Amino acid sequence: KQEVTQIPAALSVPEGENLVLNCSFTDSAIYNLQWFRQDPGKGLTSLLLIQSSQREQTSGRLNASLDKSSGRSTLYIAASQPGDSATYLCAVRGAQKLVFGQGTRLTINP
Amino acid sequence: NAGVTQTPKFQVLKTGQSMTLQCAQDMNHEYMSWYRQDPGMGLRLIHYSVGAGITDQGEVPNGYNVSRSTTEDFPLRLLSAAPSQTSVYFCASSFGGMNTEAFFGQGTRLTVV
Numbered sequence: 375k376q377e378v379t380q381i382p383a384a385l386s387v388p389e390g391e392n393l394v395l396n397c398s399f400t401d402s403a404i405y406n407l408q409w410f411r412q413d414p415g416k417g418l419t420s421l422l423l424i425q426s427s428q429r430e431q432t433s434g435r436l437n438a439s440l441d442k443s444s445g446r447s448t449l450y451i452a453a454s455q456p457g458d459s460a461t462y463l464c465a466v467r468g469a470q471k472l473v474f475g476q477g478t479r480l481t482i483n484p
Numbered sequence: 485n486a487g488v489t490q491t492p493k494f495q496v497l498k499t500g501q502s503m504t505l506q507c508a509q510d511m512n513h514e515y516m517s518w519y520r521q522d523p524g525m526g527l528r529l530i531h532y533s534v535g536a537g538i539t540d541q542g543e544v545p546n547g548y549n550v551s552r553s554t555t556e557d558f559p560l561r562l563l564s565a566a567p568s569q570t571s572v573y574f575c576a577s578s579f580g581g582m583n584t585e586a587f588f589g590q591g592t593r594l595t596v597v
Contacts, residue, residue, distance in 0.1 A: 408585065408586060410588070415593075416590060416591070417574060417588045417589055417590040417591050418574065418576075418588040419588075420585055420586065420587060420588075423585045463527075465527075465586075467586075470532060470534070470540070471517070471529045471532065471542060471543075472519075472527075472529070472576075472586060474526045474527040475526065476524070476526045477526070
């Protein structure tokens with residue numbers, strides 16, 4: 375059974391710092407990995423999708439990497455801003471479903 | 485482009501009542517699914533559909549029913565609500581195939597008293 379773990383569960387950093395969020399999964403037989411952002415009381419917004427054959431994807435200040443063989447992905451956020459405060463979820467796609475981690479709650483302090 | 489639309493946003497039910505959570509997408513996606521999000525449990529798959537007329541069970545299907553009569557709509561029915569079904573429900577959709585991006589609705593917050 376696929377299990378997805380995100381560490382740390384919560385992170386608080388001052389504005390302007392670069393930071394890394396971690397995601398690990400137990401079964402490397404995945405089709406893709408997706409990073410989402412969730413604001414309090416809101417839905418999930420897709421940030422980046424990495425196919426199983428890719429090593430990384432970039433969108434603006436965000437960069438996600440994937441090492442399928444070791445079961446790890448990282449989300450790098452450059453020059454963090456207070457507006458980046460949210461919960462970040464990673465999810466791996468296996469057969470017919472996404473398996474989610476519990477998320478990292480990120481707070482960027484002005 | 486509305487994306488994935490869920491209604492209602494909030495609902496309070498009494499134990500034993502039934503209701504339907506609505507989900508519609510306007511992206512012509514073949515694959516649709518329902519998840520519930522609970523503190524400490526993350527998001528878990530309830531039911532999914534790979535196309536009109538085809539549905540299957542996910543990880544936590546008990547107490548829920550689905551049907552898919554059109555490509556656009558995928559309603560979730562609670563047959564007899566229980567307090568354990570208090571949760572936030574999310575509908576998601578994507579194109580068919582395993583290598584596609586999933587899009588989520590804004591969620592329905594359900595409380596069963």
